[in-house]
Amino acid sequence: MHPRETPFVIGIDAGGTHTRVGLFDVSGDLLGLAVGRGGGPHHNDDAQENIHATIHAAAADARRDPRAARALVAGIAGINRESSNQGQDHRADAGSLVDIGGISGPTRVVNDAISAHRGALAGEAGIIVVAGTGSMILAIARDGTETESGQFQHYAGAARHLVHDVVQRILLGDADDADPLPARVHEHFGVADRSELRETVLDLSSTAPNEAKRRFGDLAPVISGMIGSSPFARSAAARLCDRTALGVGLLMPSIDGDTVPVTCAGSLATDPSFLELLRCSLTRLPGPQVPALVPARLDPLRGSAILALESAGAAVDEATLRRLASSM
Structure with a gap:
């Protein structure tokens, strides 16, 4: 042929x-x-x-x-x-x-x-965490039954939601002056201080939704890249990982077995620093089943x-x- x-x-x-x-x-x-x-x-x-x-x-x-x-x-x-x-x-x-x-x-x-x-x-049963531009946590059982965390009214968030958390806490004045992340946030949005950041965020609320999503989402790699050097970045990522782990925990009873395979996809979910924090969050889940983070x-x-x-x-x-x- x-x-x-x-x-x-x-x-x-x-x-x-x-x-x-x-x-x-x-x-x-x-x-x-x-x-x-x-x-x-x-x-x-x-x-x-x-x-x-x-x-x-x-x-x-x-x-x-x-x-x-x-x-x-x-x-x-x-x-x-x-x-x-x-x-x-x-x-x-x-x-x-x-x-x-x-x-x-x-x-x-x-x-x-x-x-x-x-x-x-x-093709094996287990749970996948997808987090990049969008987000979903999905379990597929051995018989093919699909269940997503949204069916429990749960949504962990994607890359831009990590940025939303950081920006909102900067606007609240919840950032240490010595932390390097707020300056990077100001630089990304082209502002000099918290007051200008507030006005820029308000202006973005009246732009095309997809343009606003990209503006926030583009900052996520900076935040994940600073998890090791910025306590502010680490705390925001840890909060997102805790919410993600909650979604995994809600889905684990959908999968038979004492140990439940959990894997990740998407630019944020596969970031090594994010994975480290997610692994810690998963270990704190209660219940008889144990989540096992496995590579894709x-x-x-x-x-x-x-x-x-x-x-x-x-x-x-x-x-x-x-x-x-x-x-x-």
Whole structure:
């Protein structure tokens, strides 16, 4: 068979900041890859345009016609899970986000936490914490039952919520003058002092919502990067980790067993300093079950690829998982 006739699938991971698209042959080898602008409709007004452009870029990298894909699965932030009333429902227009016209194989759009879970735990039962531009904590049981912490009216928060906490406490005057973080916050927002920061935050409340989200969210890597040098940053991150651990604790009874695997995805949740604090927060959970923080086996893009391979009727075995991992 000519290489360009090799059957392939398309996997997509579309978050609030970036869209990643990969073309994979049916054995799990990567054929083409592209990274584009954010594809989560909750955070990007141009989500459809960004996803379509990234699909075509990945197909060009693989020198394939994307319409020949045997299956396409996209994990997209902001898409409600089936039968879920959590968050903003974008299921009605989910298909158009990936519809480039003419793909003959099955097409499926899921919440990005579904793809992240499938990749990180490789089909095993457990809990995933997703925290980046958006946030979700999701448990999938051995029988496939899905439960998210939002069903218990719980929401831990994403990168921008870490920033919100820091900014609000600066505005309250709750920061030590010797701490280096407030100066970095002032620099980020282009202000000289707390009074100007207050006015800037108020001005952001009247701008386009997605623009305000990005303005706050862009500061999160600075805060997480200062956890070791700023007590103010560490205390804010610790509060977010405590809220995150609470969500994990609410979900643990959904998973059978004394030890519950917990893994993470997203720019904030996978930050080493954040993970250190989350590990401490998890150890303080009460109850008979013990959460075990484990590394993700595959990333969310390859989680979508697994789902696409399954949709195409391809066998996903240990050899396939190793091939998928080899291209990370």
